[in-house]
Amino acid sequence: MLLDVRNLTVKLNNDTLDVNAIDKMSLSMRDGSIHGLVGETGSGKSLFAKALTGTLSEKWTVQADRMFWQGEDLLKLSEEKRRQIINRDMAMIFQEPSRSLDPTVTIGEQINEVIPKSEFQGSIWSRRQERLQIAKNLLIKVGIKHYQQCYESYPHELSEGLCQKVMIAMAIIRSPKLLIADEPTDAMESTTKIQIMRLLQKLNTQKNMSVLLITHDLESVINYAQEMTLLYSGQSVESGSVRDLLKRPYHPYTENLFTSIPKFNTDTRPKSRLQTLPGSTPPLQHLPIGCRLGPRCPRAQKECVVTPKSVKLKGHLFSCHHPINLD
Amino acid sequence: MFVYLLRRINLLFTTLIVISVMSFSLGHLFPGDPVINFSGKPSLTYSEYQDLSQTLALDKSYFEQYLAYLKRSFNGDFGVSFSSQKPILDEFLRVLPASIELSLYALLVTLVFGLPLGLLAGIKNNRLIDRIIFSVATILNSIPIFWVGLLFILIFTLNMNWLPMSGRLTLLYEVPSITGFLLVDIALSDLANKSYVYTDALRHLILPTATLAVLPATLVIGMMRSSVIHVMGMPYIKAAQTKGLTSWQLITRHVFRNALLPIIPQFGLLFNTLVTSTMITEVIFSWPGIGNWIIEAIYQRDFPAIQASLLIVASMMISINVLLEIAHMMVNPLMRKEFNATK
Amino acid sequence: MPQNDIYNEVEYPGPYQQAWGKFKQNHVSWVCFCIVMFFIFVAVIGPFISPYSPYHQDTGYVLLPPSWQSAGNVHFLLGTDDLGRDVFSRLIHGTSLTFGISLLVAFGALVIGVSLGALAGMSKGIRSSIFNHLLDAILSIPSLLLAVVIVAILGPGLNNTIWAVLLVLIPQFVHRTQIVIRDELKKEYITAARLDGASEFHILKNSIFPNIIESIILQYSLAVSAAMLDIAALGFLGLGAQHGSPEWGAMLSDSIDLIYRASWLAILPGITMFLCLLSVNTVGHGLRNALKHRSES
Numbered sequence: 001m002l003l004d005v006r007n008l009t010v011k012l013n014n015d016t017l018d019v020n021a022i023d024k025m026s027l028s029m030r031d032g033s034i035h036g037l038v039g040e041t042g043s044g045k046s047l048f049a050k051a052l053t054g055t056l057s058e059k060w061t062v063q064a065d066r067m068f069w070q071g072e073d074l075l076k077l078s079e080e081k082r083r084q085i086i087n088r089d090m091a092m093i094f095q096e097p098s099r100s101l102d103p104t105v106t107i108g109e110q111i112n113e114v115i116p117k118s119e120f121q122g123s124i125w126s127r128r129q130e131r132l133q134i135a136k137n138l139l140i141k142v143g144i145k146h147y148q149q150c151y152e153s154y155p156h157e158l159s160e161g162l163c164q165k166v167m168i169a170m171a172i173i174r175s176p177k178l179l180i181a182d183e184p185t186d187a188m189e190s191t192t193k194i195q196i197m198r199l200l201q202k203l204n205t206q207k208n209m210s211v212l213l214i215t216h217d218l219e220s221v222i223n224y225a226q227e228m229t230l231l232y233s234g235q236s237v238e239s240g241s242v243r244d245l246l247k248r249p250y251h252p253y254t255e256n257l258f259t260s261i262p263k264f265n266t267d268t269r270p271k272s273r274l275q276t277l278p279g280s281t282p283p284l285q286h287l288p289i290g291c292r293l294g295p296r297c298p299r300a301q302k303e304c305v306v307t308p309k310s311v312k313l314k315g316h317l318f319s320c321h322h323p324i325n326l327d
Numbered sequence: 328m329f330v331y332l333l334r335r336i337n338l339l340f341t342t343l344i345v346i347s348v349m350s351f352s353l354g355h356l357f358p359g360d361p362v363i364n365f366s367g368k369p370s371l372t373y374s375e376y377q378d379l380s381q382t383l384a385l386d387k388s389y390f391e392q393y394l395a396y397l398k399r400s401f402n403g404d405f406g407v408s409f410s411s412q413k414p415i416l417d418e419f420l421r422v423l424p425a426s427i428e429l430s431l432y433a434l435l436v437t438l439v440f441g442l443p444l445g446l447l448a449g450i451k452n453n454r455l456i457d458r459i460i461f462s463v464a465t466i467l468n469s470i471p472i473f474w475v476g477l478l479f480i481l482i483f484t485l486n487m488n489w490l491p492m493s494g495r496l497t498l499l500y501e502v503p504s505i506t507g508f509l510l511v512d513i514a515l516s517d518l519a520n521k522s523y524v525y526t527d528a529l530r531h532l533i534l535p536t537a538t539l540a541v542l543p544a545t546l547v548i549g550m551m552r553s554s555v556i557h558v559m560g561m562p563y564i565k566a567a568q569t570k571g572l573t574s575w576q577l578i579t580r581h582v583f584r585n586a587l588l589p590i591i592p593q594f595g596l597l598f599n600t601l602v603t604s605t606m607i608t609e610v611i612f613s614w615p616g617i618g619n620w621i622i623e624a625i626y627q628r629d630f631p632a633i634q635a636s637l638l639i640v641a642s643m644m645i646s647i648n649v650l651l652e653i654a655h656m657m658v659n660p661l662m663r664k665e666f667n668a669t670k
Numbered sequence: 671m672p673q674n675d676i677y678n679e680v681e682y683p684g685p686y687q688q689a690w691g692k693f694k695q696n697h698v699s700w701v702c703f704c705i706v707m708f709f710i711f712v713a714v715i716g717p718f719i720s721p722y723s724p725y726h727q728d729t730g731y732v733l734l735p736p737s738w739q740s741a742g743n744v745h746f747l748l749g750t751d752d753l754g755r756d757v758f759s760r761l762i763h764g765t766s767l768t769f770g771i772s773l774l775v776a777f778g779a780l781v782i783g784v785s786l787g788a789l790a791g792m793s794k795g796i797r798s799s800i801f802n803h804l805l806d807a808i809l810s811i812p813s814l815l816l817a818v819v820i821v822a823i824l825g826p827g828l829n830n831t832i833w834a835v836l837l838v839l840i841p842q843f844v845h846r847t848q849i850v851i852r853d854e855l856k857k858e859y860i861t862a863a864r865l866d867g868a869s870e871f872h873i874l875k876n877s878i879f880p881n882i883i884e885s886i887i888l889q890y891s892l893a894v895s896a897a898m899l900d901i902a903a904l905g906f907l908g909l910g911a912q913h914g915s916p917e918w919g920a921m922l923s924d925s926i927d928l929i930y931r932a933s934w935l936a937i938l939p940g941i942t943m944f945l946c947l948l949s950v951n952t953v954g955h956g957l958r959n960a961l962k963h964r965s966e967s
Contacts, residue, residue: 103585338803345806465952473906599810600812621815
């Protein structure tokens, strides 16, 4: 097990508000897999990534039963030790890559500064040459053809797709065990999107680098990930292998989500409505107690005001009082 | 880039023309006869008056008068001062170095204190240290500069008797003026006891410099702080945090640079404040600089001097502003992007 | 999003209410706001309640220290100056002179400056370019120098100072208004209104103005403190209010000769002015923070 998080709670402490933005969520990842973390906007996906890497601001407090990284509990370690492990083993890429690169520094310099000292073999005098060589190899590796031009450019002179490739290049230089991709293809054209996703997949298979793919795009998760975890309003809904979940979802939300994907091959009538749940996701100020899907759930009953425990069944982990497809 | 430069220089010229028109019209707006106001010679015989009127082109149309004025200004002829009857340009150049010297030291103090404190406050936003720096800056920002000067004199001169109250040097020492910059002049002079003279000059410098630096320093702290807070919230800083940089690398390589670049054009405002403050500081500490000279000129109703000082000081400010903008354009890649985008 | 509003009982405060609420949450700005209100109160009715006339000379009590010192006299709360005038009364009158006039001058500049700025902001092409050059030229002159030059044309005196300060403040308002209008014009909701066929004036009045009014109020608070500084500085330099006037700057300048013997004459007007400036500036800061927080949340 690469990563094993149990009952993670992230609390927002504000003068007007005191809520659990993530409420007892669990997630575990196998070594070398692509794991999709899916949820609507505001369901706490990015928050999870930040809690994992320890980059949350002071307004948030993080609690968990355990947060095991290769058998070590990250929350029990000292701040410094934790930083070291995270810097060594994890890397992160973001949505809007062009805004995630320092706008006043050239790409080359930005790549140079993240090259770890251990990469250099030659003497101090050949450093300059070596740096250039390493940076160029990296750019080629992530599939940038005009690497020379890219090396000398400022971020605003490159397209979003190129910027994301640069971000990935900077992320893989330390050959991390886990790459956290926080909506890496948000607001990109579909061809660029496919390029980026292919690149991630290639890195996953060739370098055995696990990827935590955080997205709201169900289709790319279905296409590229082996396992997935569904989040709703900060509560984990269901997790398991993608194939199983597709075939037999236990949670009503999961089923609903899959049916909401438009399918072009089936006999959908023209101008018919896609199936959705009534209502909208609750804002942080008005979270329902118990199962947060409660007010919108078609199968909600009296028990749903109590937070459901997660149940493990045939490799699925789900939290629902009244699951479907059980028979 | 070339087009940008051209545009800036065009702006510089038009603004300078506007300033010169304003300065020219002052000669007519001031009470008294324009001939006397432009030339600076108060008691003229009738024939002298006619001659001057001819040479200054004041008997022709306003436009021709203006052209003649412009020509004289370019040749450095601003008439003579009412009070001393010496050419104004000479007077001006005599007092300019003292002001520049004082302002330079104040600017140095401002930057040395303002930038790091602003950076620190911005990074530690909402912590205790930020609150302290920010409150002190706000409080200092609200103290009228002439009161600061008075307080300094009251505390350090009258009560403690530590520092001298006025002037650039004790009257005992006489340093021949070569460049006008006192500290340079002392080095160039052949005085026997140079170190004593140096200490004396520096002791005279402390209070005016401190007085002058207070307001600009608080401004710099404020600008730097809000700029740093803005930068710290940007996604690229968060991204850099996950790249495994130490906080020191992060601050020196990314935060400082990105926070400083956008406030470079605002430094024009800083110079503006500096000039205003210099005028008052010089009056309080009897510093023989431009500010003192201008105020003296107003007391004496020395119109040619006022007119010339408006023209020269305003031109200097405009040039500094334009230079700052061009410098900003050179060093900030984002500006080039905006310019290319709107071209 | 009316159809999605499942929580009917929740009332969302309007933008002004929100900013005001944020502003009140910050205790420091709230206290300073009260102090500013107090100063306004004193400026308006102060001249009627002051114990003595500011020019009344009590020759029996010359250079009396403040009443808490052993040599002080309780009839003259903050002491007297070299001509036996009551410092307390002079400070009260000074409030209406320095602070009261600053408020009015800044308001005058606001009305004129904002109208000109609106004209300039909405216009395009050569007219706006000429206007801009003119504005740049005036703004590049340090404000005190400009005021000094205007005073030199008109001659010294408090009345002429007012004109000078007014003329100095107007370009700043014009500049500010023009910038914020330009910024608003770039936004999509203005384009939407324009596509709907709204006239320029309609856009200005109904779309732009409600969105820039707060920055204008902010600029007003800056202008008040700038006006106070300029009026007092001119008074201090002897170019504004004349010697003997209870204007704060003039009082400070009068105190220089006596600074050896009567330090309270230099300290008291300074403290009053400092307090006033500090509260005005802090209110401005609080306002800016409140607006920023609102746009973030």
